[in-house]
Amino acid sequence: xxxxxxxxxxxxxxxxxxxxxxxxxxxxxxxxxxxxxxxxxxxxxxxxxxxxxxxxxxxxxxxxxxxxxxxxxxxxxxxxxxxxxxxxxxxxxxxxxxxxxxxxxxxxxxxxxxxxxxxxxxxxxxxxxxxxxxxxxxxxxxxxxxxxxxxxxxxxxxxxxxxxxxxxxxxxxxxxxxxxxxxxxxxxxxxxxxxxxxxxxxxxxxxxxxxxxxxxxxxxxxxxxxxxxxxxxxxxxxxxxxxxxxxxxxxxxxxxxxxxxxxxxxxxxxxxxxxxxxxxxxxxxxxxxxxxxxxxxxxxxxxxxxxxxxxxxxxxxxxxxxxxxxxxxxxxxxxxxxxxxxxxxxxxxxxxxxxxxxxxxxxxxxxxxxxxxxxxxxxxxxx
Ligand code: SAH
Numbered sequence: 001x002x003x004x005x006x007x008x009x010x011x012x013x014x015x016x017x018x019x020x021x022x023x024x025x026x027x028x029x030x031x032x033x034x035x036x037x038x039x040x041x042x043x044x045x046x047x048x049x050x051x052x053x054x055x056x057x058x059x060x061x062x063x064x065x066x067x068x069x070x071x072x073x074x075x076x077x078x079x080x081x082x083x084x085x086x087x088x089x090x091x092x093x094x095x096x097x098x099x100x101x102x103x104x105x106x107x108x109x110x111x112x113x114x115x116x117x118x119x120x121x122x123x124x125x126x127x128x129x130x131x132x133x134x135x136x137x138x139x140x141x142x143x144x145x146x147x148x149x150x151x152x153x154x155x156x157x158x159x160x161x162x163x164x165x166x167x168x169x170x171x172x173x174x175x176x177x178x179x180x181x182x183x184x185x186x187x188x189x190x191x192x193x194x195x196x197x198x199x200x201x202x203x204x205x206x207x208x209x210x211x212x213x214x215x216x217x218x219x220x221x222x223x224x225x226x227x228x229x230x231x232x233x234x235x236x237x238x239x240x241x242x243x244x245x246x247x248x249x250x251x252x253x254x255x256x257x258x259x260x261x262x263x264x265x266x267x268x269x270x271x272x273x274x275x276x277x278x279x280x281x282x283x284x285x286x287x288x289x290x291x292x293x294x295x296x297x298x299x300x301x302x303x304x305x306x307x308x309x310x311x312x313x314x315x316x317x318x319x320x321x322x323x324x325x326x327x328x329x330x331x332x333x334x335x336x337x338x339x340x341x342x343x344x345x346x347x348x349x350x351x352x353x354x355x356x357x358x359x360x361x362x363x364x365x366x367x368x369x370x371x372x373x374x375x376x377x378x379x380x381x382x383x
Pocket of ligand 1: 211241247262268289311
């Protein structure tokens with residue numbers, strides 16, 4: 001028997017496969033995906049990581065007190081609001097974990113009390129750390145129950161003395177009794193309020209609330225596959241649907257005639273526009289809209305040669321998919337974080353004239369059962 005990698009995995013529930021050797025995890029994912037895809041095509045071998053530990057670039061800790069009123073930080077026990085103390089986690093970025101421990105040790109000397117969910121007393125609720133793999137930049141988000149952090153400047157100084165690699169610190173105010181980590185209001189107390197990372201040669205801004213893939217090493221492989229499947233020649237009109245902060249579309253733009261991005265989250269669209277400008281990409285436009293509604297309108301008069309789509313876990317919807325049929329792009333590259341809805345959606349597309357040509361699983365979440373996949377569909381009779 002190997003030593004247990006994680007002492008709290010039973011309580012946390014995040015990594016159900018933490019004790020399964022990595023090669024076995026990959027085999028199991030490949031088998032499951034092949035079974036699901038069997039009616040459509042034989043997937044390529046799953047793309048795993050060379051070094052799967054500590055891949056998560058985004059780390060969250062909740063703060064509270066133990067029975068003796070010592071400050072603790074860690075995770076909520078699965079399906080409860082009890083805090084399990086955690087100092088280091090096998091899948092999280094190690095620097096981020098170290099910053100959280102430092103913050104916990106600093107709090108008493110600043111007389112800052114953790115927030116108590118039951119009584120509503122106390123200030124300090126959560127810490128969210130986001131790290132940029134390629135640039136090493138680190139963002140610290142301190143989530144407080146009210147807007148004032150005592151001795152703010154000295155706190156920043158003390159934290160940066162221990163971790164000079166921190167490039168920005170943001171106070172986020174969450175004064176509601178919700179299970180959401182972040183509230184609406186934000187105040188930047190150090191640095192620019194965002195960090196920048198590089199993916200596939202392009203630079204992307206990450207703000208406290210914007211969506212960004214949590215495994216940067218695998219994201220490059222995922223996007224690489226999506227673009228390989230897209231086979232862009234430099235002339236195509238490309239649609240990046242569910243585009244988030246525009247990552248896939250911006251990476252595709254060099255190889256396309258023009259790119260249209262559509263996304264429902266306003267912050268993400270703002271970041272996408274900034275990201276396009278930041279990278280000098282001029283042949284891309286972003287629209288803030290529901291992807292289904294947007295496509296319904298586009299199907300009236302627009303043209304799309306290649307569709308890149310990356311919907312959330314719930315998958316796409318009928319408004320979207322029926323418009324895809326009317327628009328009739330030659331190729332659809334479907335990036336999916338949920339194989340179940342992927343299968344449902346490709347079934348629909350297959351019924352209406354598309355063929356599944358290629359598919360591959362990409363392991364974005366080692367030690368968990370989750371599987372990301374890319375699938376290429378082509379219109380019948382088109383090359
Ligand atoms: N392609 C991006 C984001 C993928 S996550 C990346 O790789 O980073 C899925 C995105 O779909 C999220 O940004 C979410 O806000 C967006 N989304 C969810 N429902 C949507 C809808 N109905 N219409 C458009 N975008 C939607």
